[in-house]
Amino acid sequence: MTWRPDASAPLWHLSRGQQDETFFQDLKLEHLKQIGPSCVATTLCMVARATGADVTPDYFKARTNSQSPYSWSEALKPFGMQLAYCNHDQRRIEYIIEELKGINDLFFVSFYSIDPPSDPDENGKLCTAHIVTMSGSTIYDTAKNPNKGGVSDASDYSRLERQAKRIFRVVPLDHPRCL
Secondary structure (H helix, E strand, C coil): CCCCCCCCCCCCCCCCCCCCCCCCCCCCCCCCCCCCCCHHHHHHHHHHHCCCCCCCHHHHHCCCCCCCHHHHHHHHHHHCEEEEECCCCCCEHHHCHHHHHHHCCEEEEEEECCCCCCCCCCCCCCCCEEEEEEECCEEECCCCCHHHHHEEEHHHCCCCCCEEEEEEEEEECCCCCCC
């Protein structure tokens, strides 16, 4: 048998015989505009509020590290959610957006704001990144006003040329793929 690498890994890999299901496609999100550099906390807050929770971004700022997706997943647990990593590489979002739309569920898509350097700057920071929420085929960008690109069809999102940093699917508690 001649083996060759398979470069076509799907973003959400299913085990043999496993059927895909949607978890949060019916969640009704209301856009929140972030204040300052708080995209992670604001994004988490927006999703938690869609479950009926009365929380603010400060709730998540106190419970998360903006560079620790594990802490984001832990902070979502009281709302019946966790995060699961998706397969991806540093492709531009435009190359993966249709696949995400096809899954039709709730995702967090993180991307680099500039072309990522290989070495951290003098403060230890690699480069600026941002995170948005994708529900079905709609992107919610907390850095923008809702009527000025903050809520848009994923295919028309203004930052599709950016490289993906991380992609997470929001899954229910105790899902086998959770962080």
